[in-house]
Amino acid sequence: MATAPFSIHAILAQQTERTSGSSTAQIKDLIAESDSRVTSIQTEIAALKSQIAALAELSARESAAGEVLRFLIAPIRKLPVELLAQIFVLTIRDSDPSQRWYKQHTVHIRDAYRLSHVCRLWRNIACNLPRLWTGPIEASFSLEFDSAEKEEIYADGLRVWFARSEPLPVPIIITGLREGNWFSKIRPRLTEELRRISPRWRSLEFHEKTPGSLLQQLTSRGLDALEELQLRNVARDVADFDPTTVLSFIKAPRLQRLTIDSACRIPMPWAQLTDITLTHQTSSGVLLDIFSQCTNVVKASVVTAGWSDTSPKMLPLDKLSFLSVFWVESFVVQEMKFLDFISAPVLDELHLSFQVDSRIEWTEGFTAFQLRSPNITRFKVDGRGAYIPPSGLLSALRHTPSLTHLSVEDSPGSIDDAVLNALCYTNGVEPMVPRLHSLGLAAINCSQDLLAHMITSRWWTESTELASCSTPSIVARWRRIQLAEGRDDSGVKLGPNFRDAMEDLRGTGLAVDLMDWRSWRSKGEAW
Known part of the structure; x- marks a missing residue:
């Protein structure tokens, strides 16, 4: 219950009137009486507070009960x-x-x-x-500690986590290995805790360039459970470090997925690997030499620049189902010869990316590669601003009859009227890539009216499909369309008429997404 407000001015007037004509001694007696009453009231308040506290404790006990x-x-x-x-x-x-x-x-x-x-x-x-x-655990070598005691607490925390996960394998992520301060940041206690459980690493990921001496220490106890390794590059931090003497990974019996800088020269069990990503730009000849050892590779991503003077034999990659090739630096026609010597009969998904200074010429060798890989269903081209001639894209599509997913990104001029007309389904005539049902286009400068017409020509509602089930269509119906504008204000913009047309199709059930460049880059195509 709130106390009634009072005015000190009113009290002053009241007491002034009360003591009018009183002597100082009489006023002092009144003061003593007032102080006595205050003391009595405070004693009563204390008693009530004690009772309230006891009741509150009793209430808390009963609530807990x-x-x-x-x-x-x-x-x-x-x-x-x-x-x-x-x-x-x-x-x-x-x-x-x-x-x-x-x-x-x-x-x-x-x-x-x-x-x-x-x-x-x-x-x-x-x-x-x-x-x-057993979730991913990050071990950071860059954390700043005020004292050695706090560093020990951090290492003890990792030790407890590792102990609770025993005997199961755990994913390890190592961060904070900044070049220039390795010797001050390689913490012996943290290194030992990681090394102690290395036989239980399920995966090992280094975010930065790794000192060779640290890598040797960490892997010295064996890698019995290691299935995945991400090793960007290895630095020679001591004079006598020789990467070819690091043999721990070649003895890892379960290692299958590898991301590595191909220039680091650390021996790997290439024959048992199924998923390989090579991050360093490498000549095609060196890549072919590496993959000649990869008899079980299923998924591969490479970066290539330049060409070897040698003329290798045809390399059969009979299990390869996914291939991503990123060409960098100044592009010349013969660089595509990397594909001239690969045979991938079960290849399902192919990604081509370019970072080049000139226009790209589609080669007959690429067509021959497609003929050796007749089962490609997913094809992605990332031009990164480079001009890919429409004739090249048409040739690529013409030789992928089983294609179901197509993505073309940041390649101005690669899709012209001829490409769109070839994809249109008109008058019951089978179009190019008749099985295509998922399309992604980003930063593509083409006729938006013709693009809308092409998309509309290959779409019909489920009720229409059921009504014509006696005569199956020779072309697949769209499942998903994703379209993105250019990378900046000066890039490709989707006009209002095109947006209205896509909104109408969305109203009939077509899954069509219109997005900006940033959303496209963060999400990519929904494959």
């Missing part, structure tokens, strides 16, 4: 421990390594610790559930 009683009869307490453990595992969110600045790469860590701090029962289950502690 009620919560405990509810807990005792809660349905979750009747669940078997095994089922509760499975629920725990399912509640752990997947981390997103790309969202480091938003701390989305550590949500699995926070989730695991929250579960282990709910109650004693949950803590016992969580701490004895290795699957709960």
